[in-house]
Amino acid sequence: MTFNITFKADEVGSLPLPKIAAGYVSSAGTFEGGLFSVLDEPLSSAVLDGWRWLLGRDAIALVASAFGDLFFWSEKHGSIYFLEVQRGTSTFVGKDMAHLFDRFLTRAEILDRVLHRERFKSVVSRLGKPKYRECYIAVPWARVGGSGEISTYTKGDLAVYASLVGQSVQQAMMLERSRTH
Numbered sequence: 454m455t456f457n458i459t460f461k462a463d464e465v466g467s468l469p470l471p472k473i474a475a476g477y478v479s480s481a482g483t484f485e486g487g488l489f490s491v492l493d494e495p496l497s498s499a500v501l502d503g504w505r506w507l508l509g510r511d512a513i514a515l516v517a518s519a520f521g522d523l524f525f526w527s528e529k530h531g532s533i534y535f536l537e538v539q540r541g542t543s544t545f546v547g548k549d550m551a552h553l554f555d556r557f558l559t560r561a562e563i564l565d566r567v568l569h570r571e572r573f574k575s576v577v578s579r580l581g582k583p584k585y586r587e588c589y590i591a592v593p594w595a596r597v598g599g600s601g602e603i604s605t606y607t608k609g610d611l612a613v614y615a616s617l618v619g620q621s622v623q624q625a626m627m628l629e630r631s632r633t634h
Contacts, residue, residue: 456554460484464585468493471513473526477554487582488573490517499612503619518568521588521614538615539595541622575603583608590614
């Protein structure tokens with residue numbers, strides 16, 4: 454199964470995808486009712502602004518989940534990673550863009566366990582579908598003790614959220630580092 458056969462864009466971005474993903478996906482926009490978005494170049498850059506300290510200048514955000522987690526390409530490592538923003542951790546996905554779009558994101562277990570399809574459905578029933586550039590945000594954030602209950606979610610700007618969480622993770626790491634030295 455391929456990405457473009459499995460998924461049709463719900464809302465299409467007006468600007469081109471990052472060049473690295475353009476051969477695999479027909480357009481930027483939301484997919485699966487907003488469960489995830491394929492990012493255009495300006496949004497790709499903006500969502501990683503708060504993470505450059507960790508990921509480097511060469512990282513390119515490709516896909517964002519409805520909950521603000523990101524799949525990104527690292528030119529330095531020639532690999533794709535999944536960034537779970539609230540934890541500030543990244544997990545290796547693969548080295549092949551076709552793998553990400555045509556085999557990884559099309560798997561039911563990825564949609565369920567990584568993109569949290571059931572939680573997404575519950576939040577959609579409460580708040581409606583997220584638009585392109587939006588994500589669901591638990592208030593307070595999980596990293597600061599939030600419960601993650603469906604009733605705690607609100608919609609917010611994806612780039613602002615990702616940037617703020619990246620800054621928060623950086624501050625927490627710097628604080629931890631200063632305590633150990």
